[in-house]
Amino acid sequence: LLAIADTTCQKSARFSARPTPVSVSGTDVPDMESFLTNRVRKAVFPVGGLGTRFLPVTKAVPKEMLPVVDKPLIQYAVEEALAAGIEEIIFVTGRGKAAIEDFFDHSFELRQVLGERGKDAELHTIDIPVLEPGRIAYTRQQDPLGLGHAVWCARELVGNEPFAVLLADDLVMADTPCLKQMVDVFDETGGNVVAVQDVPREHTNRYGILDVASDDGRLAEIKGLVEKPDPADAPSTLSIIGRYILLPEVFGYLSERKKGAGGEIQLTDSMARMIGEAPFHGLRFEGTRFDCGDKAGFFEANVAFALARTELHDQIHSVIQKYAADESC
Numbered sequence: 068l069l070a071i072a073d074t075t076c077q078k079s080a081r082f083s084a085r086p087t088p089v090s091v092s093g094t095d096v097p098d099m100e101s102f103l104t105n106r107v108r109k110a111v112f113p114v115g116g117l118g119t120r121f122l123p124v125t126k127a128v129p130k131e132m133l134p135v136v137d138k139p140l141i142q143y144a145v146e147e148a149l150a151a152g153i154e155e156i157i158f159v160t161g162r163g164k165a166a167i168e169d170f171f172d173h174s175f176e177l178r179q180v181l182g183e184r185g186k187d188a189e190l191h192t193i194d195i196p197v198l199e200p201g202r203i204a205y206t207r208q209q210d211p212l213g214l215g216h217a218v219w220c221a222r223e224l225v226g227n228e229p230f231a232v233l234l235a236d237d238l239v240m241a242d243t244p245c246l247k248q249m250v251d252v253f254d255e256t257g258g259n260v261v262a263v264q265d266v267p268r269e270h271t272n273r274y275g276i277l278d279v280a281s282d283d284g285r286l287a288e289i290k291g292l293v294e295k296p297d298p299a300d301a302p303s304t305l306s307i308i309g310r311y312i313l314l315p316e317v318f319g320y321l322s323e324r325k326k327g328a329g330g331e332i333q334l335t336d337s338m339a340r341m342i343g344e345a346p347f348h349g350l351r352f353e354g355t356r357f358d359c360g361d362k363a364g365f366f367e368a369n370v371a372f373a374l375a376r377t378e379l380h381d382q383i384h385s386v387i388q389k390y391a392a393d394e395s396c
């Protein structure tokens with residue numbers, strides 16, 4: 068791993084994640100400005116998508132607000148980001164997504180009514196992360212031109228520092244939150260880091276796929292990326308799931324607004340152009356990822372997260388057994 072990091076870091080020292088030490092009275096201390104801009108403090112959540120795979124509900128409800136058990140998908144993603152040390156949240160939103168803004172705000176009326184009725188348990192559930200004013204921002208992606216375009220819409224809010232991107236429909240159950248695992252890798256290697264998992268070859272046309280230079284079973288050094296290749300053309304079966312740590316240089320490539328797979332401005336294509344300029348690794352994270360953009364994956368997430376809840380486990384378990392035993396199902 069160190070060997071990989073060393074060779075790739077040499078390609079461009081300016082992309083290193085580590086603060087440059089400066090000497091003060093003979094002692095090496097990190098330069099504060101460099102320290103600030105080399106920490107992953109901001110996370111971008113592209114939430115402007117139309118959610119066509121979940122029509123008709125998404126006609127009026129943002130897909131990010133669909134619940135897994137009783138929490139919306141976006142809440143899981145935001146909690147994961149905060150657990151990874153993220154301090155600023157940027158939503159790239161769109162028309163019909165106002166419910167997300169309301170969700171991450173106080174609900175005075177509800178709080179008052181629940182308080183008056185002595186519903187303490189329910190009161191606790193609405194204590195969702197409401198960030199300090201100014202640490203949560205919303206910008207609109209007026210046209211759905213692709214994930215790359217959505218991320219580019221956040222460029223002014225991100226500025227010149229590394230940042231995370233989380234796609235809420237990829238839900239990860241893990242002891243150590245997936246993004247935290249990635250931040251730990253970023254602190255070691257610098258550069259870009261994506262979360263990856265192996266997928267069946269027939270599914271490569273659903274994902275960004277890695278061309279791998281070297282692989283130690285946990286970290287893969289990336290030499291190429293292809294968005295949604297046909298199974299026959301895919302350079303591997305190692306796919307990106309919706310978690311990224313990216314250097315701000317990606318905005319330069321995104322600003323060219325080149326269209327890729329599906330006629331959309333793809334994030335993968337701009338990331339691919341950074342290979343060779345900065346370290347670039349795929350992390351096989353520890354945990355289970357659920358594709359909640361897909362009906363079966365969304366259902367499975369609900370089962371898994373409900374079973375993981377002690378107060379629901381037995382009830383859900385017997386429901387599953389009932390249907391499993393029914394041969395007419």
Ligand code: G1P
Pocket residue numbers: 214234237273274275276294295306307308309333334335360
């Ligand atoms: C997006 C990305 C793709 C990535 C996937 C993960 O695709 O473009 O590279 O593998 O998310 O879920 P989408 O699912 O938006 O089509």
